[in-house]
Amino acid sequence: MGALRRIVLALLAATLLPVLVLRWIPPPTSAFMLAARVSAFLEDDRQFRLRYQWVPWEEISPAMKLAVIAAEDQRFGDHFGFDWNAMAQAWQHNQRGLRPRGASTLSQQTAKNLFLCRSRSYLRKAAEAYFTVLLEAFWPKRRILEIYLNIAQFGKGIYGVSEASRAYFRKPASQLLAREAALLAAVLPNPILLRVDQPSPYLLKRRLWILRQMRQLGGTAHLAGL
Template identity: 40%
Template sequence: MSKSGKTNKRRNNGVRKFFKITGIVFLLLFVISILFPVIYKWVNPPVTPLMLIRKVDKGYSIEHEWRDLDRISPYMVQCAVSSEDNNFLGHNGFDYGAIEKAIEESESGKRRRGASTISQQTAKNVFLWPRSSWFRKGLEAYFTFLIEHIWSKERIMEVYLNVIEMGPGIYGAEAAAQHYYHTDAAHLTQQQSALITACYPAPLHRDPSRPTSYLKKRAAQIIHNARCIGKIDFEEETIKKARQRYEAREEMRRAKKKKRQ
């Protein structure tokens, strides 16, 4: 074999080896990405990337005590759905109507409306970092798909209310209840739950125990909407009916959109 032939063979072997190693790395990452959602179906996440990032970047301590959902005030569940995701029980992780509305408002120059569901926020809070990018958004969609298919809606809500940032170094309903109101998560009132929830968009700059006029107004809106929604439960029949209602609304939305076109 000529010298050039040997060189080409080595080069081809090197290329094949590179693609083989790359394939193995991606396979391992894929397996790990599924493994953690499966583990967290039963095991409570001990810490999240955001907790560690805040500790390193800002020096915050970590106030965090896990509570099962039955030890968290139902008002917290109700206010979370009222404020963040009215269609939580009905959608599959993505509220397409809310996404479309957010895009339309953004294009028309109106104030941008948040369209992230509780499922998306949970996926971001548990597995990813806070800084937004298209890459992170893609991963967020991927992990949202995973937890919607691996976890129950009840588990998603339980994890959400235990890891969400509720103040500087404060994570979850129990830590927030103790820090702001010197009580436990099970005994939070509707007003307290609404004020905590009203702080979600900017928890580092708002204090539910010393609410501004804006926070009071926002809390009142959350309570009004919560009363319209009613009690939240996670029975199979309730979720089935919620999905049917959501699908019916989506069909109507698509039909109206088609007519406009």
């Protein structure tokens, strides 16, 4: 039992320490970025270039913050990492054999993107839940959203709202307009197939839906509750 206890304590320390450090320090990379680099190396993709530049909360357009909440997790400010209602609705939807629908919150997505791989195993889902609890316990909501916006993928090799804003709109993230922020948020379910620079009719329709949701949430005043 002594050896088992030491192993458990070592695992707790190994997972808790980076969460505590990243509460104040910008992450230099993420698990998803590292995986992208490895994949490009193994495929000998010499055209691949990873773009990532941290930008603090104050230098991100309020419209961008609201857009991802409207698109991905409208109860973000109210839950502790898990939206049980959305999960139940997604399960019922998927049971009917319709197009699969996810219910991951921004907290879960941040935990997965930052620390884990893309596998769909039960072990990965358990690790995601564990890290989600840690993030909610030790980070304020603003920090979770700040890191999510900085590590989310917006295109091939493009990570974070700063690089996405410069790549697609040639402006800093602080100057993003609502329609631009909504378009960036619209690609988040699949930033490889859904392209900001070549928006499909589906993507443009999704942008309009996000803009409506942003208004229904009360505009950027909604962020005051975070």
